[in-house]
Amino acid sequence: MTAYSPLSREQLSRRIASDLPDGSYVNLGIGMPTKLARCLPSDREIILHSENGILGMGPGGDEITDADLINASKEQISLLPGASICDHVVSFTMMRGGHLDITVLGAYQVSADGDLANWDTGTPGAIPAVGGAMDLAAGAKQVWVMMEHVTKKGEVRIVERCTLPLTAARVVDRIYTDLARIDVTPRGLVVRAMVPGLAREELQRLTGAPLHFDERVDALSA
Amino acid sequence: MLDKTVPSIAEAVRDIHDSATVLVSGFGASGIPTELLVALLEQGARDLTVVNNNGGNGPLGLSQLFLAGRVRKLICSFARSANPAQPSAAAFAEVYRAGKIELECVPQGIMVERMRAAAAGLGPFFSPVSYGTALAAGKETRVIDGKGYVLEQPLPGDFAFVKARHADRWGNLTYRYAGRNFGPVMCMAAKTAVVQVDEIVPLGSIEPDHVMTPGVFVQRVVQVDTQGTAR
Numbered sequence: 001m002t003a004y005s006p007l008s009r010e011q012l013s014r015r016i017a018s019d020l021p022d023g024s025y026v027n028l029g030i031g032m033p034t035k036l037a038r039c040l041p042s043d044r045e046i047i048l049h050s051e052n053g054i055l056g057m058g059p060g061g062d063e064i065t066d067a068d069l070i071n072a073s074k075e076q077i078s079l080l081p082g083a084s085i086c087d088h089v090v091s092f093t094m095m096r097g098g099h100l101d102i103t104v105l106g107a108y109q110v111s112a113d114g115d116l117a118n119w120d121t122g123t124p125g126a127i128p129a130v131g132g133a134m135d136l137a138a139g140a141k142q143v144w145v146m147m148e149h150v151t152k153k154g155e156v157r158i159v160e161r162c163t164l165p166l167t168a169a170r171v172v173d174r175i176y177t178d179l180a181r182i183d184v185t186p187r188g189l190v191v192r193a194m195v196p197g198l199a200r201e202e203l204q205r206l207t208g209a210p211l212h213f214d215e216r217v218d219a220l221s222a
Numbered sequence: 223m224l225d226k227t228v229p230s231i232a233e234a235v236r237d238i239h240d241s242a243t244v245l246v247s248g249f250g251a252s253g254i255p256t257e258l259l260v261a262l263l264e265q266g267a268r269d270l271t272v273v274n275n276n277g278g279n280g281p282l283g284l285s286q287l288f289l290a291g292r293v294r295k296l297i298c299s300f301a302r303s304a305n306p307a308q309p310s311a312a313a314f315a316e317v318y319r320a321g322k323i324e325l326e327c328v329p330q331g332i333m334v335e336r337m338r339a340a341a342a343g344l345g346p347f348f349s350p351v352s353y354g355t356a357l358a359a360g361k362e363t364r365v366i367d368g369k370g371y372v373l374e375q376p377l378p379g380d381f382a383f384v385k386a387r388h389a390d391r392w393g394n395l396t397y398r399y400a401g402r403n404f405g406p407v408m409c410m411a412a413k414t415a416v417v418q419v420d421e422i423v424p425l426g427s428i429e430p431d432h433v434m435t436p437g438v439f440v441q442r443v444v445q446v447d448t449q450g451t452a453r
Contacts, residue, residue, distance in 0.1 A: 030304070051330065052249040052400045067251040068399035074250040074304050085399055087406040087434075088249075089338050092331030096351060120356070127277070127311075127318060128327040129302040130357065135331030138351045169354045 004197035006149070006178035011222035014039045016104060016146060016176050018222075020046050027051070027095065027136060029105035029118075030073045033146050036104060037077075047082075049100055051132040053091045056083030072132065095132065096139035103140035105133065107147045107172075109162045112209035114172035114184040116143065117164035130167075137168035149177035149206055156208035158182070158189065179203060181220055188212055193220040226393045226443050227422055231261040234416050234444040238267045238381055241294075245337065245379035245408040246274040246284065250304075253401035255385040255418045257446045259283035262383075268292045273337070273379065275330060275404060277301030277314030285313035293323055297377070299330035327357060334407055336377035341410035341439075346375050382412035386435070386443075389419040390426070393440030394433045402434060409439040418446045 007015065013035040020026055020036075022044035028034050038059050040046050048057040050071040060069065060076030071077045086094075094100055107118040119133045120126065137143055150156055158175065175182045180203055181193040190212045194203060196219050204211050228234045235258060238244065244262075248254035263286050270293050277298055278285035287293050296314065303309040317323045328336070329351050339347055348371035352358045362373040384405040386395040395417060397405055409415040422445045 050400075052252070052403050054400055064251070066399070068253070068401040070250050070252055070400060079399075085402060087397075087402045088330075088334045088404050089407050092334050096331050096349075125319070127302050127315060128325065129298075129300040130327055130329050131300040132330040134329040134351045134355065134357065138349075138353075166355045168351075 004195050007195060007220065007222060008178075009035060010039075012146065012176060012178055014222040015220065016144065017041060020044070020102065022046070024101040025049060025055070025099070027100050027103040027140065029103060029133070029136065030131070031106040033104040033106055034071060034073050034075065049091075049094060050077065051091055051095065051136075053086045053088060054079070054083065055086070055094070056080045058083075092132070092135055096135045098139055098141055100140045102142045102144055103136045104144045104146055105136065107145045107157070108164050109157050109159055110145050110147075110172050110175055110184075111159055111162050112184070112189050114170045115162050116145065116167045116172050117162040118167050120165040122164050133167050137171045142173045143171045144174045144176065145172050146176050149179040156206065159208040179206065179220070182211070190214055191217055193218040195220045225391045226437070226441060227389075227391050228442050228444050231257055231418070231444055231446060232265070234258065234418070234442050235261045235265050238262060238265060240267055241269045241271075242267060242380040243271040243273065243378070245382040245404070245412050246272055247382070247384040247404040247408050248279065249275055249400065249403040251279055252399075253385050253397070253403045253405060254279055254283060255383040256283040258383040258416060258418050259287060263287055263290060263292070269294045271295045271297065273297040273333065273377065275299050275333070277311035279310045281313070288313045288317045288323065291317075291322060295324040295326065297326045297328060297333065299328055299333055301325055301327065329357065332374055333377065334404065336374055337379070337407045337411035339374075340376035340378035341407065344376060346373050348372065349374050377411065379408065379412035380414065382408040382415040384408055384415060384417045386417050386419045388421050388423050388428060389417060389440070389443040390423055390428055390437070391443075392425060393417070393437030393443055394428050395419070395435035395437075395440060396428060396432060397434055406435045409435050414441045415439055416442045416444070418444050421445060
């Protein structure tokens, strides 16, 4: 087996950010995806949306200095020139009505059909809490998932069928992990990029559904 | 003369009755009418149904109502602490685990649209959100043109508790940044919208173009300073 290095979260964030098109409207889900806000390419205008009524969000400091300028993860943000504020009716109209180009969401599991499980770990006694995840998953033009390829215990996250409670069925377009970029297509999961040195057989071994490989598989790098 | 200002917070919440449904604005720490909630604790109404995006935000306000056993049911999208290191919904978790409160978990945008439907005089509506998931359990579903939908019910309030920035005596409102969040739709969806504001300004001083909630949707405004006392 050849040696390979999984991407760090920072490297993965930079890689996904570099794939966001100039001029796109993007929602970053809570958790890991919020890191993308700090590594957007400086040569592009990417307009970030936050479900609490903010369009044109910029990075903020590490401490809360203004509670009326926070993102969905309750972190400090700033407003960029051209930003706008709206209420929840309008904000969720943007999300559910297909007005946002891309949402980048964290996930526990994704199926080969693009089913998404990202709101309930299935832990007994956990308090159900969905937030805006189902609205985003149902309504964004494209759903990109950002997650570790396997769990801390080494269990697969990309699966034939999700065993955790679904957020939405058949919505994921693209999966970024610390090992690969995989697209959900009508012919199944297609690997578009992999970290250098990772063998195809090894990636398949770490994945719970059959993988197809694109004619050209790029290096997944930051 | 139309004057919706009330002189005290206690007066603003005086007629909240037992079993009322109260829509409460706020997202994170932003836009929460904490002083109205504290006044409701003192006022004593019980058996309440509360609609709020979160399960309280820190020890003041909703958390006090939960611990005092005043809330029968919470309709909510995210009743967990977003950051486990700084638990904001600890009181809710305590009463929920003790089986003392009912929770209806609703996708955030559906909570909003159910209130908007009630406000706009609409009946139940079909939405694709939550189709095929556990949150659609028990609801009517239908496939229309190949796409699955869930039938959602309007969600009206007897009262709304909202925080805004400025109000005039007609109830025209402005909000500050993301503090707007649920305020406009909750004012519209409640029979009686009670709004605490940083400042009551003279009629005509809010530019018509800048009014964010027109006064017709607001029944009471009370000015609250940062120490939480009415002026």
